[in-house]
Amino acid sequence: xxxxxxxxxxxxxxxxxxxxxxxxxxxxxxxxxxxxxxxxxxxxxxxxxxxxxxxxxxxxxxxxxxxxxxxxxxxxxxxxxxxxxxxxxxxxxxxxxxxxxxxxxxxxxxxxxxxxxxxxxxxxxxxxxxxxxxxxxxxxxxxxxxxxxxxxxxxxxxxxxxxxxxxxxxxxxxxxxxxxxxxxxxxxxxxxxxxxxxxxxxxxxxxxxxxxxxxxxxxxxxxxxxxxxxxxxxxxxxxxxxxxxxxxxxxxxxxxxxxxxxxxxxxxxxxxxxxxxxxxxxxxxxxxxxxxxxxxxxxxxxxxxxxxxxxxxxxxxxxxxxxxxxxxxxxxxxxxxxxxxxxxxxxxxxxxxxxxxxxxxxxxxxxxxxxxxxxxxxxxxxxxxxxxxxxxxxxxxxxxxxxxxxxxxxxxxxxxxxxxxxxxxxxxxxxxxxxxxxxxxxxxxxxxxxxxxxxxxxxxxxxxxxxxxxxxxxxxxxxxxxxxxxxxxxxxxxxx
Numbered sequence: 001x002x003x004x005x006x007x008x009x010x011x012x013x014x015x016x017x018x019x020x021x022x023x024x025x026x027x028x029x030x031x032x033x034x035x036x037x038x039x040x041x042x043x044x045x046x047x048x049x050x051x052x053x054x055x056x057x058x059x060x061x062x063x064x065x066x067x068x069x070x071x072x073x074x075x076x077x078x079x080x081x082x083x084x085x086x087x088x089x090x091x092x093x094x095x096x097x098x099x100x101x102x103x104x105x106x107x108x109x110x111x112x113x114x115x116x117x118x119x120x121x122x123x124x125x126x127x128x129x130x131x132x133x134x135x136x137x138x139x140x141x142x143x144x145x146x147x148x149x150x151x152x153x154x155x156x157x158x159x160x161x162x163x164x165x166x167x168x169x170x171x172x173x174x175x176x177x178x179x180x181x182x183x184x185x186x187x188x189x190x191x192x193x194x195x196x197x198x199x200x201x202x203x204x205x206x207x208x209x210x211x212x213x214x215x216x217x218x219x220x221x222x223x224x225x226x227x228x229x230x231x232x233x234x235x236x237x238x239x240x241x242x243x244x245x246x247x248x249x250x251x252x253x254x255x256x257x258x259x260x261x262x263x264x265x266x267x268x269x270x271x272x273x274x275x276x277x278x279x280x281x282x283x284x285x286x287x288x289x290x291x292x293x294x295x296x297x298x299x300x301x302x303x304x305x306x307x308x309x310x311x312x313x314x315x316x317x318x319x320x321x322x323x324x325x326x327x328x329x330x331x332x333x334x335x336x337x338x339x340x341x342x343x344x345x346x347x348x349x350x351x352x353x354x355x356x357x358x359x360x361x362x363x364x365x366x367x368x369x370x371x372x373x374x375x376x377x378x379x380x381x382x383x384x385x386x387x388x389x390x391x392x393x394x395x396x397x398x399x400x401x402x403x404x405x406x407x408x409x410x411x412x413x414x415x416x417x418x419x420x421x422x423x424x425x426x427x428x429x430x431x432x433x434x435x436x437x438x439x440x441x442x443x444x445x446x447x448x449x450x451x452x453x454x455x456x457x458x459x460x461x462x463x464x465x466x467x468x469x470x471x472x473x474x475x476x477x478x479x480x481x482x483x484x485x486x487x488x489x490x491x492x493x494x495x496x
Contacts, residue, residue: 017136018133018134018135018136018196018197019133021136021142021197021198021199021325022133022187022195022196022197024142024185024197024199025059025185025186025187025197025198025199026187026197028061028185029059029060029061029083029103029185029187030059030103030187032103033103033104033105034104034105035103035104035105035108037131037195039105039108040057040108040131040189041127041129042105043057043087043105043108043109043112044112044127044128044191045127046109046112046113046116047087047089047112047115047116047191048116048123048127048191049116049121049123050089050091050116050117050118050119050120050121050122050123051091051119051120051121051122051123052089052090052091052116052118052119052123052191053090053091053092053119053355054089054090054190054191054192054351054352054355055087055088055089055090055115055190055191056087056088056188056189056190056191056329056330057085057086057087057088057108057188057189057190058085058086058087058088058186058187058188058328058367058370058374059083059084059085059103059186059187059188059189059370060082060083060084060085060086060184060185060186060187060369060370061081061082061083061184061185062080062081062082062083062182062183062184062185062369063079063080063081063144063146063182063183064079064080064082064146064180064181064182064183065077065078065079065080065146065180065181065182066078066178066179066180066181067154067155067158067178067179067180068158068176068177068178068179069158069159069161069162069175069176069177069178070174070175070176071174072159072162072175074155074158074159082101082369083101083103083370084099084100084101084102084103084369084370084371085099085100085103085107085108085111085370086098086099086367086370086371086372086373087099087108087111087112087114087115088115088373088374089112089115089116089118089119090118090352091118091119091120093352093356094118095118095352095373096114096115096116096117096118097115097373098110098111098114098115099111099370099371101371127191128191128192128193129193130193131189131193131194131195132193132194132195133194133195133196134194134196134326134330134331134332135332136196136198136325136326136332137315137316137324137325137326137332137333138325139227139316139317139318139319139320139323139324139325140200140201140226140227140228140318140319140323140325141201141227141228141229142199142201143201143229144183144201144229145181145182145183145201145202145203145228145229145230146181146182146183148229148230148231149229149230149231153230154179154230157179157205157230157233157238158177158178158179160235160238161175161177161205161207161238161241161242162175162177164238164239164242165207165209165242165245165246168242168243168246169211169246169250171211171212171213171250171253172209172210172211172246172249173210173211173212173217174209174210175207175208175209175210176207176208176209177205177206177207177208178204178205178206179203179204179205179230180203180204180205180206180225181201181202181203181204181229181230182200182201182202182203183199183200183201184198184199184200184201184202185197185198185199185200186198186200186328188326188328188329188330189330190329190330194330195330196326196330197326198324198325198326200227200324200325201227201228201229202225202226202227202321202477203225203226203228203229203230203232203233204223204224204225204321204465204466205223205224205225205233205238205241206221206222206223206466207221207222207223207241207242207244207245208220208221208245209221209242209245209246209249210249211246211249211250211252211253213253216253218249218250218252218253218255218438219248219249219252220244220245220246220247220248220249220250220251220252221245221248221423222240222241222242222244222245222248222464223241223245223464223466224237224241224463224464224465224466225321225464225465225466226319226320226321226465227319227320227321227323228319241464248405248423248424251424251436252424252436252438254435254436255435255436255437255438256427256435256436256437256438257437257438257439257494257495258401258422258425258427258437258438258439258440258441258492258494258495259401259427259437259492259494260492260493260494260495261491261492262489262490262491262492263399263400263401263489263490263492264397264398264399264400264401264486264487264488264489264490265400265401265402265403265442265486265487265490265492266393266394266397266400266401266402266403266428266484266485266486266487267403267482267484267485267487268402268403268404268405268484269390269457269459269460269461269481269482269483269484270461270462270463270464270481270482271405271406271463271464271466271480272403272404272405272406272482272485273381273382273383273462273463273480273481273482274406274409274420274463274467274480275406275409275418275420275442276311276381276382276383276480276482277378277381277467277469277478277480278409278411278418278420278446279411279416279418279444279445279446279449280311280339280416280446280447280450281311281313281338281378281381282378282411282413282471283295283296283413283416283446283447284296284311284313284338284339284346284347284348285347285348285364285375285376285377285378286347286348286349286350286353286354286357286359286364286376287350287353287375287376288413289347289357290353290356290357293413293414294413294414294416295413295414295415295416295445295446295447296344296347296416296447299344300344300345300346300347301343301344302343302344303342303343303344304339304342304343304344304447304450304451305339305342305447305450305451305453306342306450306451306452306453306454307341307342308341308342308386308453308456309339309341309342309383309450309453309456310337310339310340310341310383310384311337311338311339311381311382311383311384312335312336312337312338312381312382312384313335313336313338313348313362313364313378313379313380313381314334314335314336314379314380314381314382315327315333315334315335315363315364315379315380316333316334316335317380317462317479320380320462320465320479321380321465321466321467321477321478321479322378322379322380322381322467322477322478322479323379323380323479324363324366324379326363327350327363327364327365327366327374328365328366328367328374329350329351329365329374331351331361331362331363331365332363333363333364333379334362334363336348336362336363336364338381339450342450346359346362347359347362347376348362348364348376348377348378349361349362349364349365349376350364350365350366350374350375350376351365351374352374353376362376363379364376364377364378364379365377366379366476367474367476368474368475368476372474375471375472375474377469377471377476377478378469378478379478379479380462380478380479380480380481381478381479381480381481382460382462382479382480382481382482383456383460383481383482383483383485384460384483385456385457385458385459385460385483386455386456386457386458386483387456387458388455388456388457388458388484388486389457389458390457390458390459390483390484392455393455393457393484393485393486394428394431394433394484395431395432396431396455396486397428397429397431397486398429398430398431399428399429399430400428401422401425401426401427401428401437401440401442401492402425402426402427402428402433403422403424403425403440403442404422404424404425404426405422405423405424405425406420406421406422406423406442407420407421407422407423408420408421409421409442411446415445416445416446416447416448417443417444417445417446418442418443418444418445418446419441419442419443419493420441420442421440421441421442422437422440422441422442424436425437425440437494438495439494439495440492440493440494441492441493441494442490442491442492442493443490443491443492443493444487444490444491449487449490452487452488452489452490453485453486453487453488454486454487454488455484455485455486456483456484456485456486457483457484457485458483459483459484460481460482460483461481461482461483462479462480462481463479463480463481465479467479467480
């Protein structure tokens with residue numbers, strides 16, 4: 001199995017050893033309030049006066065900022081510091097959870113007393129007497145990205161986006177750009193004695209332009225990011241984002257109403273993998289399958305896709321937006337094969353669902369913040385490359401759609417049915433691209449569409465680093481990707 005190329009070479013990352021990350025996390029999260037490891041043991045002792053199957057503490061300190069430009073002016077900016085601790089107790093399939101934005105022994109004690117009642121009194125479990133550290137991945141630096149540029153340089157970066165976009169074409173009448181950064185420090189302590197920490201940088205640039213021609217207006221967007229500092233956005237990369245956004249807007253100025261009906265659809269590489277993420281990835285999360293509400297429930301070992309289709313969830317890609325050294329339960333992330341050559345091989349799991357399903361952990365227990373419960377969530381989810389030439393895949397279309405980029409969409413996890421809008425797409429006849437189309441909506445079923453895959457390109461590409469996944473009100477950064485794909489039959493809703 002060949003993973004896509006990482007953002008950074010293996011010897012680039014400056015991530016420290018797990019013991020050093022723990023030392024740093026303690027200095028930020030525990031030492032300012034005088035908390036010690038003995039206090040953490042005391043909290044677990046308090047929890048386990050009741051019979052529990054598991055319990056954990058999740059400490060977090062986050063610094064974040066955002067800057068936005070519109071009409072040539074940086075009109076808004078924000079800076080936020082947030083920290084707190086979440087306490088979770090588990091008994092059977094039931095969970096009790098409490099959190100506090102104050103980190104001290106009193107808050108921990110109150111949370112422990114509130115959550116332990118999920119289990120009956122008379123606990124006899126032995127709480128681990130010593131804390132131990134996991135073997136950690138080293139996927140990104142522990143640098144604070146917010147300090148990597150001065151405010152004047154952040155403003156200059158956004159202004160350079162405006163200048164280049166306006167200079168590209170006089171039809172560009174409006175430019176909106178934003179810059180965001182985050183420095184996240186987490187410390188996880190589990191009842192079995194595991195002590196794990198992570199220091200997570202995250203940066204992102206977004207570009208949105210509006211073009212006007214003969215009274216018609218169309219828009220285009222681009223952007224990207226990584227677990228890096230702001231120096232990731234060099235001039236070449238910023239120019240690429242701007243050019244992609246401008247080109248998309250100009251293409252859409254020439255678009256015609258999209259034809260409708262069942263047809264062959266070819267999806268381009270990279271960001272179109274968001275359809276795979278939504279229509280298939282969510283259906284492979286452990287909680288939906290344990291409860292039997294997923295279209296993939298109980299189907300491990302069965303064919304769920306065409307031959308050649310292999311889908312993985314990989315949290316170990318260096319520097320990627322969806323990557324993590326450890327998940328939010330302290331488990332090191334890994335590359336998990338979900339579908340191999342069309343056969344369903346497994347699900348992505350957090351600790352609760354893995355235990356109840358008697359399946360191994362996969363490092364996918366994720367939460368939005370200390371105030372949220374962890375649940376099985378994707379990291380970087382993508383389909384591996386095939387052997388077909390992308391140009392030959394497009395040339396194989398007799399009459400159909402070539403979808404290069406996608407916007408929003410909706411998915412029903414139980415049925416697997418999805419609806420997605422294509423933000424850039426082209427009508428193809430007899431293997432030739434005829435014209436760009438507007439208003440194309442892709443409608444289908446995730447499990448059924450996988451069976452309709454007949455050609456898989458050799459051009460696997462990951463998205464530029466903009467993915468955000470929502471589930472049960474929580475949002476987390478993710479990555480998506482795929483090679484060029486031919487799907488023999490999907491329903492396209494259009495305006496023609």
